[in-house]
Amino acid sequence: MGLFILRRFGVMLLTALCLTFIVFFLTNLYPNLEKLAKTQGNQRMSDEQVQTWLDNRGYSEPLLTKYGRWLGVVPGFTKTLNDGQFVGSCVRPGVTQEETPRFCGIAQGDWGYSTRFKADVDEIIWKRLGNTLYLMMWVMILMVPSALLVGVLAGMREGSRTDRSLSTFSILSTATPEYVSGVIFIAVFTSSTVGLKWFKGTATQAMEEPTFENFFLPVLTIALYGMGYIARMTRASMTEVMTAQYIRTARLKGVSFPNIVIKHALRNALIAPFTVIMLQFPWLLNGVVIVESLFNYKGFGWVLVEAAGNNDIQLLLAVSVVSVFVVLITQLISDIGYVYLNPRIRIS
Amino acid sequence: MEPLGTFEIIIRVLYQLSSVWIALLLLFALSIAFKRRLGLYGKLFDSPIGMIGFGLVMFWVFVGIFGAMDLIITHDPLSQVSGMKNKLPGTPLAGAEQGEYAWYLLGGDNLARDVFSRVIKGAWIVVQIAPLATLFAFMVGITLGLPAGYYGGRLDTFLSFLANLILAFPVILLFYLLVTPEIVATGLPTMMAIVLFMFPIIFLGVLLNSRYRTQPAFRTPLLIGVLGFALWLYLALISEGGYLVRSIPGLPSVLDPFDIPGGILVVFVSVVFVNSPTVFRIVRGLAMDIKTRDYVAAAQTRGEGPWYIMLWEILPNARGPLIVDFCLRIGYTTILLGTLGFFGLGLPPESPDWGSTINEGRKLLSIYLHPALPPALALLSLVLGLNLLADGLREESLKD
Numbered sequence: 001m002g003l004f005i006l007r008r009f010g011v012m013l014l015t016a017l018c019l020t021f022i023v024f025f026l027t028n029l030y031p032n033l034e035k036l037a038k039t040q041g042n043q044r045m046s047d048e049q050v051q052t053w054l055d056n057r058g059y060s061e062p063l064l065t066k067y068g069r070w071l072g073v074v075p076g077f078t079k080t081l082n083d084g085q086f087v088g089s090c091v092r093p094g095v096t097q098e099e100t101p102r103f104c105g106i107a108q109g110d111w112g113y114s115t116r117f118k119a120d121v122d123e124i125i126w127k128r129l130g131n132t133l134y135l136m137m138w139v140m141i142l143m144v145p146s147a148l149l150v151g152v153l154a155g156m157r158e159g160s161r162t163d164r165s166l167s168t169f170s171i172l173s174t175a176t177p178e179y180v181s182g183v184i185f186i187a188v189f190t191s192s193t194v195g196l197k198w199f200k201g202t203a204t205q206a207m208e209e210p211t212f213e214n215f216f217l218p219v220l221t222i223a224l225y226g227m228g229y230i231a232r233m234t235r236a237s238m239t240e241v242m243t244a245q246y247i248r249t250a251r252l253k254g255v256s257f258p259n260i261v262i263k264h265a266l267r268n269a270l271i272a273p274f275t276v277i278m279l280q281f282p283w284l285l286n287g288v289v290i291v292e293s294l295f296n297y298k299g300f301g302w303v304l305v306e307a308a309g310n311n312d313i314q315l316l317l318a319v320s321v322v323s324v325f326v327v328l329i330t331q332l333i334s335d336i337g338y339v340y341l342n343p344r345i346r347i348s
Numbered sequence: 349m350e351p352l353g354t355f356e357i358i359i360r361v362l363y364q365l366s367s368v369w370i371a372l373l374l375l376f377a378l379s380i381a382f383k384r385r386l387g388l389y390g391k392l393f394d395s396p397i398g399m400i401g402f403g404l405v406m407f408w409v410f411v412g413i414f415g416a417m418d419l420i421i422t423h424d425p426l427s428q429v430s431g432m433k434n435k436l437p438g439t440p441l442a443g444a445e446q447g448e449y450a451w452y453l454l455g456g457d458n459l460a461r462d463v464f465s466r467v468i469k470g471a472w473i474v475v476q477i478a479p480l481a482t483l484f485a486f487m488v489g490i491t492l493g494l495p496a497g498y499y500g501g502r503l504d505t506f507l508s509f510l511a512n513l514i515l516a517f518p519v520i521l522l523f524y525l526l527v528t529p530e531i532v533a534t535g536l537p538t539m540m541a542i543v544l545f546m547f548p549i550i551f552l553g554v555l556l557n558s559r560y561r562t563q564p565a566f567r568t569p570l571l572i573g574v575l576g577f578a579l580w581l582y583l584a585l586i587s588e589g590g591y592l593v594r595s596i597p598g599l600p601s602v603l604d605p606f607d608i609p610g611g612i613l614v615v616f617v618s619v620v621f622v623n624s625p626t627v628f629r630i631v632r633g634l635a636m637d638i639k640t641r642d643y644v645a646a647a648q649t650r651g652e653g654p655w656y657i658m659l660w661e662i663l664p665n666a667r668g669p670l671i672v673d674f675c676l677r678i679g680y681t682t683i684l685l686g687t688l689g690f691f692g693l694g695l696p697p698e699s700p701d702w703g704s705t706i707n708e709g710r711k712l713l714s715i716y717l718h719p720a721l722p723p724a725l726a727l728l729s730l731v732l733g734l735n736l737l738a739d740g741l742r743e744e745s746l747k748d
């Protein structure tokens with residue numbers, strides 16, 4: 001088991017390296033750099049001015065050097081301009097030339113400096129990630145129990161009327177992406193035309209003081225899309241378990257139906273959905289980006305949109321590192337959990 | 349003129365769609381009449397869920413096709429009519445001329461364009477791109493997944509690592525990185541198109557060659573014909589303004605009859621790129637399972653080549669799950685296209701596709717509902733139809 005986890009970690013690191021390099025390559029293509037220069041300098045820069053701007057900030061060096069710098073294995077870029085100003089990739093406002101470190105990359109724990117927000121990247125990421133984790137937490141609290149409930153109730157008696165209607169509900173919810181359900185919810189529950197002003201259409205205030213009124217709709221929107229899938233998986237695994245021999249035996253013994261479901265079937269039926277729930281995390285990330293733009297909630301997804309829109313290279317890299325690790329770690333947990341939960345695999 | 353009432357709007361919308369109803373009726377009547385001779389497709393009409401799903405999907409397909417032929421739309425989806433900004437459904441056109449449709453059936457959006465016509469036109473964009481992109485993703489996934497599952501070993505490890513690499517990327521981040529005007533300017537999407545669009549040709553070539561290898565007299569002309577046509581399509585697809593065709597000396601630019609705008613190409617390529625690793629994993633898993641069967645061993649003993657076994661023994665036997673996944677994946681691609689439109693990536697801002705329209709409509713959602721809701725409901729019903737269709741297909745294919 002230890003070796004297995006170690007190997008998975010190796011693969012994870014390799015994947016993260018490859019992916020950050022791809023992001024690095026894409027953000028450092030010349031048109032993107034030109035866009036960065038023009039948004040940071042001014043829109044009417046001539047081609048030569050753009051070139052000087054990039055030269056002075058170390059953007060026009062070879063790709064591998066720049067990537068090494070970001071990793072912290074190549075010394076940072078430094079240059080003294082004609083007017084005596086000291087510039088470089090490790091220079092931060094308020095830090096003197098002597099104090100500026102030679103290396104500044106993730107190996108040194110420095111995630112870089114955001115050109116969009118004019119602040120340290122790790123600061124921004126932590127702050128926004130906190131907002132998003134809070135959102136995710138409530139999504140999980142709402143989504144997982146209700147999805148399992150729907151799945152178990154539907155799978156309990158296959159083909160019954162409950163099964164039909166709950167299955168239709170789960171298909172409907174998988175067919176409704178967040179931007180559709182979000183728009184419908186906002187239209188129905190917040191607009192002045194329908195008149196049901198139950199909730200608020202934006203979650204901007206939810207960042208400071210989340211209340212049911214301003215926070216429920218975003219949570220519901222994300223939860224609903226993921227719910228259908230988990231519910232269908234639970235239903236499939238539940239129907240399979242309900243046809244197993246030991247359930248028949250329990251029935252013939254005269255165990256009551258609720259007891260069969262809770263004591264015999266449920267435990268075995270919940271192994272498969274566990275994997276699915278873990279693998280839903282990466283998809284939640286998608287939903288988070290959509291819902292955060294839709295409800296104007298400034299979290300991780302909002303940072304992603306801002307960073308990508310302004311070609312903020314170092315922020316974008318940090319965002320991709322975080323999201324890639326979320327994906328890979330959830331995969332790891334789902335693999336380990338699957339082995340742990342399933343006695344047949346655990347013992348052999 | 350008076351504004352139309354709700355009942356009248358419904359009647360008029362239904363009337364505008366009459367060509368769709370006729371086509372749907374014909375299709376269903378014919379299919380049900382001959383359902384015993386139509387294989388899996390015919391069996392679909394035994395399950396009510398499958399029939400509802402198929403009906404919904406075909407409804408939007410016909411709406412897309414007839415909409416593109418200008419049979420349904422009442423106004424030009426891009427033209428703005430003064431005085432119609434954000435007007436409610438059924439508002440009569442101020443100063444309508446002779447021969448012009450006198451109402452905005454579903455109202456006007458915030459640029460005073462007809463919502464009804466835009467939704468109809470948007471269907472055509474989805475109906476065009478989603479199935480085709482899914483098909484391409486399947487070709488890529490099958491061409492790489494079959495050998496990975498069949499041979500295993502290093503090839504499998506390498507290809508699986510690549511697939512997992514792409515899958516570990518959050519889709520939205522990938523879209524934000526790939527689908528921008530800056531990236532289009534670098535020509536990267538064209539490069540990706542050159543690589544990705546090659547797979548269908550390889551697939552076709554290997555498919556036919558492995559089957560007819562033993563009859564060269566039949567194979568050679570067939571291959572020349574099919575691959576020639578495919579290559580021509582390939583060149584026409586990837587070259588813009590005869591760019592690639594002309595760069596190969598001796599080829600006239602007549603070979604490039606149609607151009608795909610850079611914006612559409614990049615959307616298409618990234619959707620294929622995002623979908624193919626999942627297809628790869630499914631095909632690989634199926635191939636690994638099926639290669640242990642007796643009929644594969646029989647073919648190996650007969651001395652059939654590996655590609656014959658993969659494409660003519662394994663693939664047909666994996667068709668059930670693949671067809672079901674194909675339907676689900678078209679739905680997923682539709683959602684992805686909507687996401688792209690929602691974030692304003694790739695497609696031009698005035699484009700009537702559903703995602704862009706939802707994005708535009710949501711800004712004024714608390715005051716005006718009518719611009720955002722029709723495209724949202726349209727997208728919902730199409731994806732729902734595809735999911736139901738996949739469910740029906742799964743049910744019916746399990747009955748055998």
